[in-house]
Every structure is written in C-alpha cells, then in structure tokens.
Amino acid sequence: MIGLECHVELKTATKMFCGCKNEFGGEPNTKVCPVCLGFPGALPVPNKKAIELTIKAGLAFGSEIPRFSKFDRKNYFYPDMPKDYQISQYDMPLCKGGVVEFWLENGARGECRLTRIHLEEDTGKSTHAGSSDGRLAGSTYSLVDFNRAGVPLMECVSEPDLRTAEEAVGYLEALKRTFVQLGVSDVKMEEGSLRCDANVSIRATGSTTLGTKAEIKNMNSFKSVRLAIESEIARQIELLESGNRVTQETRGWDESSGTTHSQRSKEEAHDYRYFPDPDLVPLEFEAAWIEELRSTLPDPPFKRYVRYVDQYELPTKNAAQLVENPAWEVLLDGAVRRGVKPKSYANLLLGDVAKKQNEDGLSEPAATFTIPASSEFVKLIENGTITSKAAKEMFPRIWSGEITDPAEYVKREGLAQSSDRDEIKKFVDEVIATNADAVAEIRKGKERALQFLLGQVMKASRGKANPALVNELLREAIGSG
Amino acid sequence: MADSLIEMTAAETARKVNARERSAREIALATFERVRRTDGEVGAFLTLTEDLALAHADRVDERIAAGESLPLAGVPLAVKDNMCLRGTQTTAGSKILLGWNAPYTATAVQRILDAGAIPIGKTNLDEFAMGSSCENSALGVTRNPYDAQRVPGGSSGGSAAAVASYESTIGLGSDTGGSIREPAAFCNIVGFKPTYGRVSRYGLIAFASSLDQIGPLTRSVEDAALAYDAIAGVDPMDATSVDVPHESTATSLRQDLKGLRVGIVKEYRAKSLGPAIDEVYAKAYADLETLGAEIVEIGLPTADYGIATYYLIAPAECSSNLARFDGVRYGLRVEGNDMAETYDRTRAAGFGPEVKRRILIGTHALSSGYYDAYYLKAQKARTKIAADFENAFGACDVIAAPAAASPAFRLGAKSDPYSMYLMDYYTIPVSLAGLPSISVPCGWARPDDGAEEMPLGLQLTAPLFGERLLLGAAHAYEIATKHAKKHAPRIGVRA
Numbered sequence: 001m002i003g004l005e006c007h008v009e010l011k012t013a014t015k016m017f018c019g020c021k022n023e024f025g026g027e028p029n030t031k032v033c034p035v036c037l038g039f040p041g042a043l044p045v046p047n048k049k050a051i052e053l054t055i056k057a058g059l060a061f062g063s064e065i066p067r068f069s070k071f072d073r074k075n076y077f078y079p080d081m082p083k084d085y086q087i088s089q090y091d092m093p094l095c096k097g098g099v100v101e102f103w104l105e106n107g108a109r110g111e112c113r114l115t116r117i118h119l120e121e122d123t124g125k126s127t128h129a130g131s132s133d134g135r136l137a138g139s140t141y142s143l144v145d146f147n148r149a150g151v152p153l154m155e156c157v158s159e160p161d162l163r164t165a166e167e168a169v170g171y172l173e174a175l176k177r178t179f180v181q182l183g184v185s186d187v188k189m190e191e192g193s194l195r196c197d198a199n200v201s202i203r204a205t206g207s208t209t210l211g212t213k214a215e216i217k218n219m220n221s222f223k224s225v226r227l228a229i230e231s232e233i234a235r236q237i238e239l240l241e242s243g244n245r246v247t248q249e250t251r252g253w254d255e256s257s258g259t260t261h262s263q264r265s266k267e268e269a270h271d272y273r274y275f276p277d278p279d280l281v282p283l284e285f286e287a288a289w290i291e292e293l294r295s296t297l298p299d300p301p302f303k304r305y306v307r308y309v310d311q312y313e314l315p316t317k318n319a320a321q322l323v324e325n326p327a328w329e330v331l332l333d334g335a336v337r338r339g340v341k342p343k344s345y346a347n348l349l350l351g352d353v354a355k356k357q358n359e360d361g362l363s364e365p366a367a368t369f370t371i372p373a374s375s376e377f378v379k380l381i382e383n384g385t386i387t388s389k390a391a392k393e394m395f396p397r398i399w400s401g402e403i404t405d406p407a408e409y410v411k412r413e414g415l416a417q418s419s420d421r422d423e424i425k426k427f428v429d430e431v432i433a434t435n436a437d438a439v440a441e442i443r444k445g446k447e448r449a450l451q452f453l454l455g456q457v458m459k460a461s462r463g464k465a466n467p468a469l470v471n472e473l474l475r476e477a478i479g480s481g
Numbered sequence: 482m483a484d485s486l487i488e489m490t491a492a493e494t495a496r497k498v499n500a501r502e503r504s505a506r507e508i509a510l511a512t513f514e515r516v517r518r519t520d521g522e523v524g525a526f527l528t529l530t531e532d533l534a535l536a537h538a539d540r541v542d543e544r545i546a547a548g549e550s551l552p553l554a555g556v557p558l559a560v561k562d563n564m565c566l567r568g569t570q571t572t573a574g575s576k577i578l579l580g581w582n583a584p585y586t587a588t589a590v591q592r593i594l595d596a597g598a599i600p601i602g603k604t605n606l607d608e609f610a611m612g613s614s615c616e617n618s619a620l621g622v623t624r625n626p627y628d629a630q631r632v633p634g635g636s637s638g639g640s641a642a643a644v645a646s647y648e649s650t651i652g653l654g655s656d657t658g659g660s661i662r663e664p665a666a667f668c669n670i671v672g673f674k675p676t677y678g679r680v681s682r683y684g685l686i687a688f689a690s691s692l693d694q695i696g697p698l699t700r701s702v703e704d705a706a707l708a709y710d711a712i713a714g715v716d717p718m719d720a721t722s723v724d725v726p727h728e729s730t731a732t733s734l735r736q737d738l739k740g741l742r743v744g745i746v747k748e749y750r751a752k753s754l755g756p757a758i759d760e761v762y763a764k765a766y767a768d769l770e771t772l773g774a775e776i777v778e779i780g781l782p783t784a785d786y787g788i789a790t791y792y793l794i795a796p797a798e799c800s801s802n803l804a805r806f807d808g809v810r811y812g813l814r815v816e817g818n819d820m821a822e823t824y825d826r827t828r829a830a831g832f833g834p835e836v837k838r839r840i841l842i843g844t845h846a847l848s849s850g851y852y853d854a855y856y857l858k859a860q861k862a863r864t865k866i867a868a869d870f871e872n873a874f875g876a877c878d879v880i881a882a883p884a885a886a887s888p889a890f891r892l893g894a895k896s897d898p899y900s901m902y903l904m905d906y907y908t909i910p911v912s913l914a915g916l917p918s919i920s921v922p923c924g925w926a927r928p929d930d931g932a933e934e935m936p937l938g939l940q941l942t943a944p945l946f947g948e949r950l951l952l953g954a955a956h957a958y959e960i961a962t963k964h965a966k967k968h969a970p971r972i973g974v975r976a
Binding site for chain 1 (some may be wrong): 563564565571573578581583584585587682683684685686687689690691717718719720721797798800801804805806807809810811820821824844847848849852856
C-alpha cells in the first residue's frame with residue numbers, strides 16, 4: 001500500500017505572505033523582506049492567487065471545497081525556517097477528498113483518492129559548507145538562502161490506494177500534467193518545485209489490515225520515486241519473511257546506493273503544537289466564487305486521454321503524447337468535426353507540428369496555424385491528393401498561414417498527385433537519360449541508386465508524381481524489376 | 482521658557498507649530514534638554530534618537546513653511562521599544578535583541594511621524610511586553626515619576642513615565658492585557674487601547690498576536706484622540722487590521738454625559754480594593770452621574786475567568802511568536818556544539834525569567850494531549866467573556882471600572898508572579914473581548930504601606946468600534962474633574 005505526499009511550489013508572481021518575487025534561483029537572500037524573513041514585528045498577508053490556484057487544483061480532481069478554511073502554525077525549530085514555525089493548514093484545508101485518475105505506460109488505468117490538498121509556505125534552503133560532500137556531517141559551517149522561504153507550497157496528500165511503484169509514478173504524472181495545464185505550477189523537479197514523500201506498507205495477500213508504514217523522504221525525480229518504493233517494498237518483504245517487524249519510522253532515500261536508510265523513528269516524532277495562526281483571519285469563501293473558478297477549468301488530461309483512446313481509437317502511446325500539449329485539443333477536435341480521421345490529424349500534430357513548435361521554441365502552435373487550413377491539408381494527404389513530398393513542401397506555408405485554402409492551392413500550383421502513366425513516364429525517361437551512372441549502378445544491384453533516381457523524378461514532377469508508380473516505371477525502364 | 486514648551490499638550494503644540502509661533506526644532510531641543518535633566522532619575526528611555534528627531538523636526542518646519550498643516554506638528558513622541566523604527570535599535574526590553582537595528586518602521590509609528598510627531602526615543606518596557614510593572618525589562622529600571630521608589634506600571638511603563646514626567650507629549654504603548662491602561666493609571670495620565678484591529682500591528686514585535694494593540698499614552702484625552710486619529714485605519718500589511726471607516730474622534734469630544742448610560746459591574750463592586758480606593762471609585766461614579774450619565778448596574782459573570790483564560794492564550798501565542806529568537810539570523814547568539822545546543826544556549830541566555838515562564842506555560846498548553854484541556858478551553862472561555870460584554874452593552878453604553886487592582890507599588894514588592902498577574906484583573910477581560918478601553922486619572926489614594934497618595938485610573942470601556950463614544954465620555958469626565966492636573970510629578974520635574 002502506497003500513499004504519497006507531494007509538495008508543489010505554486011506559480012504565483014509573489015510569495016505566499018508578502019510581496020517578494022516568487023522566482024527560482026538568483027543571488028542568495030536577494031528576494032527577501034522583513035515578512036518572509038520572519039523579522040520581529042513583521043506580519044503575513046495571504047496571497048489570494050495562491051489560494052485560487054490551490055482551489056483550482058482541488059476542483060480539477062473533484063475535491064470538496066469547504067466554505068471555511070484557516071491557516072495554522074506548525075511549530076518546530078529549523079535553521080532555514082525564519083519564524084521557527086511554518087504557516088500551514090491543519091484541520092481545515094482548502095480542499096478535501098477528490099480522486100486522481102491516471103494511466104500507465106501499458107495503457108492500464110488506475111485511480112487514487114486524495115485525502116486533502118492544503119496550502120503552506122516553503123522554507124529556505126541550507127547549504128552545508130566545509131565538508132567534502134556538502135553534507136551536514138563534517139561540515140564546518142552552513143549557509144542559508146531564504147529566497148525560497150515563503151514561496152507558496154501546495155501539499156497534496158493521497159490515500160494509500162496505490163499498489164506498485166509504476167502506479168505511484170502514473171499518479172505523479174497525472175498530478176504534474178494537471179498542474180501544468182492549469183498553470184498551477186511549473187512542476188520542475190530539478191528546481192524543487194515538486195517534492196515527494198512516500199508512505200509504504202505491505203500486507204499479506206487477502207489481508208485487510210494495513211501493515212506498519214515507513215515514510216520515505218527526499219525523492220527528487222520520478223525515477224527515484226520508483227526506485228525508492230521498489231527498494232522499500234523489497235526491504236519490508238525481506239524483514240517480514242525473515243520473521244522481523246517493520247518499525248514505523250522516517251527513512252531517507254539515497255540515490256547513489258539505491259537504498260533507503262532510517263532517519264528518525266516514531267518515538268522521536270515532533271509535537272508540532274498546531275494552533276490557528278492569530279495573525280491571519282479565518283477564510284470564508286463565497287459559493288459563487290468557487291463556481292466561477294470551476295467554470296473556467298479545462299477538461300482534465302485524464303478525461304482527454306480516455307476520449308482519445310476510447311472514442312478516437314488512437315493508440316495509447318499517441319493519446320498520452322497528445323495530452324501533453326493542451327493546446328492541441330481544440331485543433332484535434334476541430335479537425336475531427338471537419339471530418340478528418342483522428343489518427344491522420346494526430347500524426348500531423350505529433351510529427352510536423354511538434355517539430356515546428358520545438359524549432360520555434362513555442363509551447364503551442366502559432367495562431368496562424370488554423371483548424372480549417374490544417375484540416376483541409378490533412379484531408380488532401382489522407383485521400384492521396386498530394387504526396388508526402390508535396391505535403392512536406394506545403395506544411396511551412398500552412399503553419400505560417402500563407403496557405404488558407406490548401407485544395408485551391410494544390411489546384412493552382414498543379415500539385416495534385418499524378419498517376420498519369422504517360423506523364424510520369426516522360427519524367428522517368430528524362431531522369432534516366434541524364435543519370436547514366438546511376439542507371440549503371442542499379443543494374444549492378446545497388447538499390448540505393450534507385451532511391452536517388454526516384455527522388456530526381458519526384459523533384460522533376462514537383463512532388464506530385466505518385467511515388468509507387470514512379471518506382472514501378474523506373475524499374476520497368478531500367479529492367480531491374 | 483523651555484518648560485512651558487514641553488508642558489503644552491499635543492493639541493497646543495500642534496496649534497503653535499502650525500501657526501509658526503513655535504518651531505518643531507525648538508520644541509525638540511527643549512524636550513531633549515528636559516530628558517537630559519530628568520531621565521537619569523526616571524529611566525524612561527532605552528535609546529534617544531536626537532539626530533533623527535532634529536531631522537524630522539526640520540522636515541516638519543519645512544512642510545509648515547510650505548503651507549502644510551499637520552495634526553501633530555512638532556509634538557514630541559516616545560515610542561515603546563517593541564515597535565520598529567528604521568535604523569534604530571529595537572530591543573523589546575530583551576537581551577536577545579540588543580544591538581538589533583530595525584530595518585523597517587512599524588505602520589503606526591510611520592503614521593504618527595507622518596502627522597508631524599517628533600521621535601524622541603525608544604522607551605523601556607517589560608521584556609517582550611510581559612509584565613505589569615516594567616520591572617521585567619532586561620535593560621534598565623524605570624521609576625514612577627510620582628514616587629521614585631515605585632514602579633511606573635507595565636508593560637508600557639517607559640512611555641507612561643516619559644509622558645508623565647514631560648519628557649514627551651505622546652507615548653506610544655502596546656496593550657495586550659492592560660499594558661497601556663495600567664501604567665497610565667499608575668502615572669496619572671491617559672492610556673487608550675483602541676478596538677483590536679483598529680491600529681495596525683505591523684512592526685510591533687508580537688507578544689500575543691490576537692490581543693496586542695497599539696495605543697497612545699498622553700496627558701489629556703484630547704491628545705489621545707489626536708494620536709489615535711493619526712494611527713488608526715486599515716493597513717494592507719496587517720491581515721487582522723479592520724477595514725471599518727475611521728471617523729475623526731478629536732473633533733467630536735463631548736462636554737457632558739447627558740443621556741449616556743454608564744454600566745457599573747456588580748461583580749467588581751462586591752470586591753473591595755480597600756476603603757480608600759473604594760471611596761475614590763465611588764466618587765468617580767458619582768461624578769459621572771453629576772455630568773448627566775445614568776448609572777446602571779450590569780453583570781459580567783465570567784469576569785473572574787479572565788486571568789486564567791488570558792494566561793493560557795497569551796503564553797500559547799507567545800511561545801510560538803518568540804520561537805524566531807533563536808540566534809540564527811539576528812540578535813544574540815551563544816554558540817553550541819550543534820544547532821539544537823545553539824538554540825538552547827541562545828534562548829537560555831537571551832530571555833529573562835518571566836518570558837521563559839510564559840514560553841513554558843504556552844508550549845505546554847499547546848502540546849498534543851493538553852491542547853483541548855487548556856488552549857481550546859481557554860478559547861471557549863474567551864468567547865463567553867466576549868458574549869458577557871456584548872450582553873452587558875445591551876443595558877449600557879460604556880462600562881466604568883477601576884483600571885488596576887491597586888495604585889503603583891514599590892519596586893520589588895511583588896516577587897510572586899501570580900500577585901503581579903492579579904494587577905490586570907480589570908483590564909484583561911476587556912482585552913480578551915477586543916474592546917476599546919481607556920484609563921483616565923480619577924483621584925488619589927494612600928497605598929497599603931501608608932506612603933503618600935498615588936494616582937488611580939478610571940477605566941471606561943465601549944463596544945467594538947465605539948472609540949468616538951468612548952473618547953467623548955472620557956473627555957467630558959476629564960475636563961470636569963481635572964484629576965490629571967491636580968498634582969505634578971515629584972521627580973525629574975522643575976529640578
């Protein structure tokens with residue numbers, strides 16, 4: 001049984017309780033003020049945008065949004081926590097319940113219940129110096145950077161509904177996709193904007209009681225989540241099979257050794273002395289505001305995935321890829337409404353469009369790339385009106401909006417695929433006559449030269465010659481077929 | 482000449498400076514002359530800000546010369562040292578913050594400076610505002626200007642003593658359980674605690690966030706109203722500051738109490754403070770009636786639970802608020818072998834006994850297993866106490882009561898913390914309910930030890946946001962009785 005706790009840094013302009021910029025990196029301690037440094041006398045004022053983003057995240061997973069919420073203080077001493085308490089939420093989180101649906105690489109689907117989503121502030125970051133490996137042990141001094149202190153941090157706590165490390169990763173990917181789509185977070189693990197702890201317990205097949213759990217902390221990539229969970233499950237099975245007990249404790253994940261190790265046991269657990277933060281008034285939400293937020297939410301990625309697979313009958317791999325780019329949804333649906341086969345349009349999106357976006361550094365297709373033009377274009381490819389070669393030539397102009405009526409363009413430019421034997425024969429004869437060397441090579445059995453001649457014929461015909469027919473006529477003329 | 486300058490009220494000072502009859506600079510210079518002559522005996526100030534004051538005074542004089550009119554032009558201001566003033570040392574009366582220069586200015590301080598007040602210095606207080614005598618300061622002794630052997634009251638004792646001894650005209654204090662009203666009573670001045678949330682707490686070093694409130698200490702109610710008008714109002718930097726429109730109180734002070742229903746608490750009346758003191762309060766209530774007020778008896782059945790409730794909630798909040806003083810980022814640091822030991826040593830060396838006591842009480846009250854029995858129960862009691870007041874205000878407009886359980890006592894007289902806590906018996910329930918409340922001088926009585934008479938304060942309390950009503954009533958009482966003007970302080974004055 002696996003439950004995950006994920007900390008996600010929210011994409012807001014400013015920090016959770018002050019006006020400092022919420023940006024990754026920068027010179028240490030440059031994005032700080034008396035409030036996020038917890039200076040004497042400074043007071044927190046909540047960031048409305050952060051509350052809104054957290055509620056949106058909850059709504060995307062069907063969480064209940066209680067009318068009332070509040071912030072609490074979680075008290076413990078820590079050198080990179082400015083106030084020595086963290087403003088968090090205890091018994092009245094912003095979002096309660098909900099379900100995260102996900103899919104696995106093999107196409108299997110799963111779901112995991114959410115316990116809650118709450119909002120808190122991030123801490124600063126310590127760097128331990130003077131030791132060879134940057135660890136606390138052996139270091140002679142520590143440096144603290146408070147740029148991250150006070151950044152809004154959303155914590156998603158799941159029920160222990162996950163069964164395998166693959167499911168855990170599937171769940172995390174589902175969270176990530178949704179947060180990116182909603183603009184809730186960048187979810188960059190390498191920048192620490194998504195951090196994850198896993199609670200792992202095992203139980204015998206058929207048993208309904210939960211086993212003793214261990215919490216694994218400190219995982220900073222999807223890969224380490226998978227490896228850590230696998231390693232922990234193996235450790236616990238081994239313990240039980242050798243007649244030992246699993247103890248409730250916090251374990252750290254060591255990337256280099258691929259093992260977990262004990263950090264602190266339940267006996268040393270903190271008493272956080274939660275109590276309502278007297279500097280912040282309780283939150284009360286208007287039902288109408290929540291509904292307004294709900295109405296702005298796009299289809300969640302999982303729903304799109306299911307539609308692509310079940311309704312559009314796309315391969316699961318393609319469906320998963322399409323979901324990654326939310327802007328494609330409108331294009332694909334628009335094209336399908338215009339009678340384009342989903343698979344054909346998906347091929348364009350995953351091929352030329354993805355390539356072009358990548359080249360131009362765009363997160364979504366240019367506005368000049370329209371549904372009517374691209375749909376018409378794909379239809380011309382689909383029904384064999386144009387060859388793939390002609391399509392390649394046309395695509396940049398479809399992209400730039402230069403071609404608004406592809407059918408008319410094909411007609412005007414005479415680009416329609418030609419299967420006229422006589423016409424193509426003329427090109428073939430011409431090419432054979434001017435490429436005697438290549439012809440000779442083909443006769444010696446060098447198939448590659450045939451490809452060269454085919455290319456020459458296509459070029460001469462401006463790409464409109466039916467390639468299959470060209471091939472046939474070439475072989476016929478050379479007599480190697 | 483110089484004395485006549487510093488003995489003016491804030492209202493008179495501002496009038497003269499605005500009229501360019503006097504300059505802010507000459508008032509500031511006269512004030513510092515007085516402080517130099519007087520403060521060796523009184524000990525009101527921890528830090529003097531002479532350069533800053535003169536720079537401010539010159540700026541005020543320039544603004545006046547340019548045609549501006551400022552409500553507190555040239556008025557000397559003493560700031561309790563738990564409020565941040567950019568670039569000046571701010572200690573909260575604790576060794577743990579010695580040497581810490583605030584990098585920003587508290588909203589209330591900024592507002593009163595913007596109104597033309599001149600910052601004379603930072604005043605002594607019980608460490609982190611915890612105390613009722615000013616004796617818990619780690620940084621010095623402040624004496625009552627009426628009797629150098631006695632305490633000025635706490636925790637805003639420094640600001641109260643500064644105002645009473647004419648070392649300043651306005652003092653800013655903070656009141657958590659009575660820390661403005663009690664020292665005002667002890668020093669024969671006016672101490673006003675506004676409704677919780679009326680004045681921004683931004684820049685006030687927190688003791689108990691849900692109770693702390695900044696307010697003025699002055700020698701007249703009119704000055705309290707002027708100072709309050711300058712500092713009141715919503716602040717985007719304080720989420721608990723309330724956005725209720727503020728109407729000027731200084732322009733609406735009343736001369737009589739006709740039609741005002743004044744509630745006298747029957748539970749308090751049943752409790753004798755000694756015949757001499759009882760007599761003073763009986764006379765005060767009679768004076769209110771003479772002024773046209775109708776005296777009605779009201780009940781506050783949960784008032785007796787105030788102290789117990791307060792001493793769970795305030796320490797709980799302080800245990801959390803004071804966690805940040807850990808030796809990592811500012812103030813005192815006593816190095817240990819590891820982080821935990823550094824925390825322990827720093828806090829052991831930096832905090833005084835009363836602060837430690839309250840941190841321990843609060844940590845215990847919040848700890849798992851005790852939270853429901855202590856903190857949560859105290860919150861419920863607090864709700865009941867507030868409901869009692871609300872109920873009482875159905876029958877009266879303001880409530881009159883003693884401000885403190887006795888006149889100023891001798892330095893060192895209350896060695897047992899609980900007897901000190903009892904001093905705030907009358908002020909604490911009002912604080913728990915978040916109500917506006919004022920202490921005005923109401924007479925003199927001989928302390929138990931038979932020494933010379935010491936001043937007493939009358940506490941008037943109004944419903945939430947009833948500042949206009951409250952200051953108006955206090956003003957009418959003050960001008961009719963003139964208790965504040967009856968005696969001059971005995972130390973530090975006209976030496």
